[in-house]
Amino acid sequence: MKKELLSRYIKITSIIICMFILLIIKIFIIQKDYENETMPTIYKGGNQTEKISQIDYQVYDYSGKNIVSLAKKYILVIEVNAFRMNNVKDSQEGLLAFNYIMKSQYPDFSLDDIVNKNGKLYFDKLDAESYEKLKDLTKVIKGIYVYNYDCVDNKDAWKIENILTLINKDKSKNINSTSQVNDSLEKNILNTVRGNKDNIISLSLNSKGFYSKETYGIDDNNLNPQLTLDEEWQQKIRDVLNRKLFSKLPNIGVAIVESSTGKVRVLAQKDESKPNILIGATGLGFPPGSIFKVVDEITAISENKLDLSKKYVCNGVLCKKNGKPHPHGTLNLNEALRVSCNEAFSQLGASLGYENIMSMCDKLGLFSKVLNLNDEAAGVRAEKISGMNNISIGQSLNVTPIQMTAVINTVVNNGVYIKPTILEGYKDNKNQFISLDKPKSINILDSQSALIIKNQLKDVVNNGSGVKAQVSGVEIGGKTGTAEGTSGNDIWFLGYFKMNNKYYSMVILVPNLIGTNDDGDSYGGGNTAAPIFSQVVEAIK
Template sequence: MVLDSKGKDLFKYNKEYVLVIDAKPFSLNNYEETLEDLMALNFIMKGENIDFNYTDVMKNKGKLYYKISESTFNKIKRLNNIKGIYTYVYDKVDKKEAWSTSGMLSNIGQNKSVKDSFEDKLYNELKNNESPKKNFYLDDSAVYNHEEVDIKKENKNLKLTIDKELDDKVRNVLSKEEFSKYKNVGVILLESNTGKIRSMVQKDESYANINLGIEGQGFEPGSIFKLVTYATALEKAILSPQNTYVCTGAVCKSAHGRLTVNDALTISCNDIFGIIGNEIGYQSMVDYCKRLGLYDRVLNLQTENKNETLGVMPKEDDGMNNFAIGQCMTVSPLQIIGAVNAVINNGIYVKPYLVSEIIDSNEKTLKEFKTTSEKIFSKTTSEIVRDGMKDVVKKGTGVQAKIEGIEIGGKTGSSTSSDYTTHSWFLGTFNINGSTHTMLVFIPNLKSEKGEEVGGGNTAAPIFREIVKEINKK
């Protein structure tokens, strides 16, 4: 089983109903004793298969399996005198959830994993698990009338950091009519000080997981990367939030004139952050990025056809004007939320993690998983960046994430994909029951409609707002 942090089963199931007819004992039915029930079976099953005829079944060998409806199942269960038949129900995992968090982890061992990858380590722990078995027995009258479910007590279960209740609340928001125009949306929620992934959902779980950039190169983060640029420049004492720079419109669509760094963050000025990037320098920026977990797998999921992305590091020739504003590079949503979470967590990078324990059938911990952390930024640097994020929501590009009575800080981001669609981002922070959380909303491959320009501020930020409201409902 794959369980959430509170021990709840994370799978979504569809119930499947099955009738089994064992031809040999079925042929022993005495018409005088069971004719009424046989005729009833015939009538019931013709509702499922118009060609069904119990006399034809008697001519077969072995066991015949019929997938039936719940209504048919309940009717056949009342036919107690027929020899050689039994019914059962099983829970079938919804294949539409194949790329959900639990769906990916349920397939451990089905694809060849890379040695020492996270999946390889989990497989070595779980490889002796056996699926539950249902056993049916014939009595002396050749009637199947006893059932046993055999669940191996030695089986081990995965316990995740996910909170199913939070997962469900995120899904509820993503399914709202107002967001129906978005084909897919990725959402990640981190407990800021522990790195525990409390929710990791995408709207369409049948697509390769976008939160991990599965089987892809990742996505340009756009302006949410400015938070990394800002923190790096502060930490290197290159600037203070009140230093001023001039935007000439070289990169921005229009000239913003002279702005403080904090104001440049609030309105997301590309010109000024490009200047700051050049002051930081290529190698320094790369060094900070690597320490923040970028350009490396976070969960280290690797199999023959299910690889978490490494991301793509920008080349020095791409220019710091681009690097500093999140262009000419790619990341996964999980990588970038982990990196920015460092400033939310007082400068400490905590590597996000998903599996907390392996437990036995009695919920006893057999193995516990820990994450790693490193101090990257000072507390002062982190406070300055967080204050800037609050201004973004109060009066900048992130105003559509604002909620009266709840303090939110955040940053919008937009980038253009290779097919000229837009990737929209909003990354922010808020409290749940007094505990600080970091959340990312990512919408890939958006197209502008009716001349309206799409970006993180008018697409991802409203979803962020509604999720925060849903989570904080009493």
């Protein structure tokens, strides 16, 4: 047995030795006409320039932190004319190592093929370990060089950060094509950065045929979009959404807006490989369900029809619990909002009328794009024929979460609507900042009327359907919502919280849920979205 193993070992060793000898002979034959110690005059002082980044700008959050998620490509370039100048006498060991490394990455790699070609040959599927080894070999092998190339990691293509980064790949295309919106935010960014110069690396070729003296070129005048996002909050919230506690929820969206300025601080969702639900991407938006009752109240106050002493009777025709009638009895509008009574608000909606409610929706920015992103949904306006019973409780119409943050902004801002924005301005590579115009604002309510609704929303969290949104020591108000969608129920919580003497508006959306939770209850705003609201506030407070 030992003799057989020894014999096999000798045979294998002999084969390997023969292969190396053949390789050396092959290199020697290939190079018999290229014994020069130095490069011909035509190659002296040559330079190579390579683009080192997929995009020619950075994307910053509000604090100036670069938020582009980049992946590295490791690239080897062989300049064939220079490579032919390698002398087998001087480079035997290096060429053998080079061939071995390249074959480990490209099994079909052949030195015969290389020297019979012309120009530059690119190999861009190297791993990091091979790249480092090849980098060392550039000192002993002529005509090769390596560099890193930064490309956008589009694994989570629907992250808002990536949506505003991947636009650069369309730079050479007609931005006004049918796939683009003429006045989209992407187009505006692209037009601003169109004059940016590529980030490059330059390498000098010396008279011996080796590439050296790397220099990098990043133009100081290149403009970089600065967003309103808080990347630290973004990451904390993504961690929350991926907790085991929410493992049975396929997707969750969270949008947070600084109420007084309309600046979007967070747009994050659990599954960012799927179309961004916060902007209603590639769709029509979502039915808001009972969070639309806040719009009813704003409309009622503006029309002087909010009578908080009036009594409404709920017989359970429109109010259900786990699929069964759930009458609330006699209650006023404060109590109706606290328990989210559909029948009381359908009666309120009937008294307001279709035109008044739709007019208020327009003032609050519903049924129109907010951030003006190419794939953002505008929503769907309710048709009068749908009936006020449905419209008043947020059915028969579609909105997006980012639209609904502005509704809460209006309540918190003493009745002033401020359109949410995500682009702060542009910063060049010398740190000079160019700010944009402030977003539009409209007076919708007087401050006293806004305070009435704000206190009602606080009562919903303290004593009503939103109790699971509570966070100790934090002022919170909000409204729960459950809407019948096309492929399941859409679960909402729309609210505000106060932190560091600032108010923030936040919306939670859990789309397309079917079935019941672990307690056997139907998924709803109070038992599903409100707890997420609480966990998010806890994570960032």
